[in-house]
Amino acid sequence: MDFKKQTYAIQVSQFIRKMIQEGKLSPGAPVKENDLATFLNISRAPIREALQILTQDGLIVSEPQKGKTIRVLSAKEIIDGYALTAILEAEGIIMSLDNWTDEDNKDLLNILKKMGNKSKKAADITDLAELDELLHNMLLSRCTNEQLIENARRFSSNISKYLCREYWKKSFNPQSFYSRHKKVVDSFFTKNPEQIRKTIFDHYNELAVAISKLIEND
Incomplete structure (x- = not known):
């Protein structure tokens, strides 16, 4: 080296x-x-x-x-960690809603469209990992609280890229993966804080439960 x-x-x-x-x-x-x-x-x-x-x-x-x-993560740590991720991400989105431009909206929809197209021929969700990261980063792109962004993305990244990568990639099929992200984007465009909070929480909680079950059954 x-x-x-x-x-x-x-x-x-x-x-x-x-x-x-x-x-x-x-x-x-x-x-x-x-x-x-x-x-x-x-x-x-x-x-x-x-x-x-x-x-x-x-x-x-x-x-x-x-x-x-x-590090070895327990099912509880995964569920708790994703819950914290959801809280931080949702609040980061909500506090920055007024900062979004029409161009930002187009960029978000473009990422989602690319994910939808790629999901039709993806072998598994690792093929969508880059677009997944782009989409979530885009949702927080107008938030000015850098510490919030860093902490919101860290745990999720640790799970999907490192500590539970093999379980993460089996958690959903590509089409379901895309559909779940479409729900998140749809909730964003409602501009309704409570709707955004609920959708983001459900998004991460469903993923936490899916990964935890795979680990327990392994």
């Missing part, structure tokens, strides 16, 4: 993220500084810093006797 010295920690954290994403480091797997330092042929200091970054992001946990491991 040819890492630039000034960005060692960031690049190491990205490398570990990729290993989690590709299933090379599964939930519960140990993460050892010495092994990573030897494999990447760099000192332990940037490894330690990278692990701190990933711990703060919720991907790694540190426990007495066990050391650092890839």
